[in-house]
Amino acid sequence: MRYLLTIIGLICLMACSKEETTRTAETTGSELRPVAFKEAYTVQPTRSSAKFTATAGIPVGQSMGVYAYLHNTDTRDYLTDSPNFMWNQKATRQEDTEPFTYEPLKYWPNDENSKLSFIAYFPYCNGVENDGTDEDIESTGVTPRLTNSGTGLPTFDFTVKNAIGDQVDFLVSDVLPNMPKTRDTDDDPGLPFNDLTITDRVPFLFKHMTAKVEFRIVADAEIRKDIVSFHLTTLSVSNLYKSGRLTPLYNKDTGVTSFNWSNQATKHNYNIKTYEPQLLLPQTIGDDVMLSLEYEITFKSDGTTYKYDIYGNPVAQDEYKYSNAPTIQLNQMKLTSTDLPLTEWLPNHHYVYTIRLRANRIDFTGQVVEWGEYVDIEGIEIKDE
Helix, strand or coil, X not given: CCCCECCEECCCCCXXXXXXXXCCCCCCHHHCCECCCCCEECCCCCCCCCEECHHHHCCCCCEXXXXXXXXXXXXXXXXXXXXXXXXXXXXXXXXXCCCEECCCCCECCCCCCEEEEEEEEECCCCCCCCCCCCHHHHHHCEEECCCCCCCXXXXXXXXXXXXXXXXCCCEEECCEEEECCCCCCCCXXXXXXXXXXXXXXXXXXXXXXXXXXXXXXXXXXXXXXCEEEEEXXXXXXXXXXXXXXXXXXXXXXXXXXXXXXXXXXXXXXEECCCCCCEEECCEECCCCCEEEEEEEXXXXXXXXXXXXXXXXXXXXXXXEEEEECXXXXXXXXXXXXXXXXXXXXXXXXXXXXXXXXXXXXXXXXCCCCCCCCCCCCCCEECCCC
C-alpha cells in the first residue's frame, strides 16, 4: 500500500475589539473623530475580490475584541507598552450597513505626534486568565492572557472543542501600527485624519489561527462502476493535541505579523465525518497520531465469485462484500508530487486528506489550493451510507 496526501492552503480573516481601562485621546470642536471599525478583509486587500462585508466575516450580533495602544513613536513603543487606549474592547457587529459599535466611544488623537496601534481577535471573550470572569471562556475556548496592567501584544490560550459543530473559528488580525498616518493637502493642511475615510477605518486583516483539516474518500472509475454500496463504520484520528498558547509577533523592519503556537497539550481522539472539515490545533504530527478507518464495500460480481447451494454446488454470486480496517501513521502520509511526509499542521492552512480506493490498494493523494477555492479531486466521491 503506498501513501500520498492531500493539502489545501487557506487564507481568511476577521476583526475584534474590547474594553479600555485608562484614557481617551483628547479632541475638540470640528476635529472630533471617533475611532470606528467598519470593514475587514479575507485576504490581502490588493486582490479585487478580497473585500467582504462585515456580516460575511463576523455575523450580526457577534463581537470581536480590540487592543489599541496610544503612543508617541519617539518615546513609547506599542510592542512594550500597555494597551492604554483600548484593552480587550468589545465591539459588536450591527446591521449589514452599520459599523461595529462599542462604548465608551474613543476618538482619534489630535496631536500628529500621537499614534494608535491595533490588534484584534474573534470571537470576543470577556474572561482573562485567573481573573474569575470566565463565562465566555467555556463557550469560545479562547482565553485572553494580557491583563489590563500588562504590556506588549496580547497572547491567547485556546482549546479546540471536541464536536465539529461546536468548534470555533479563532481569528487574530495583523498588527496595524502607527495610525493615523498624516498626509497634508492644500485643501486640508495639518490634520492627521486624511488617510482615514468615513467608510474605511481601521482595516483589520484577519487570519485563521486553527488548521482546517478534512478527509475525503473517492473511488476510481476502475472500481466505481462495480460498487453497489459503500459503508464507512469508523474514521478517526487519535492522539491529537487540542489546546495551546498563541503568541502574535510583529517585525517592525518588515511590517509582518507572525503567529506562534506553543504549550500544546491535552491529547484527544477525533471522530471524523468525511467532507466535513474540522478546525483543529496547529501542531507537529507525532508518531503516535494514527488514522483509523473501517469500511465495507458491496461489489457487483463478475461471475467468478461463488456461493454454494445446500447440495454443495457452486452458484455464481450477483454481489460480494469486501471489508477492510487499516490503521495508518498520519505523519507518514506524503504530499503529492513530493517524497516528503507531512509532519506539521500550520495555522491558516487547509489540509485535505484524500483516501483513494482502487482495485487492489488504498492510495493517499493530495493537492494544495487557496482557502475557499474549489477542490476538484479526480475520481468519484463516496460518502457514508
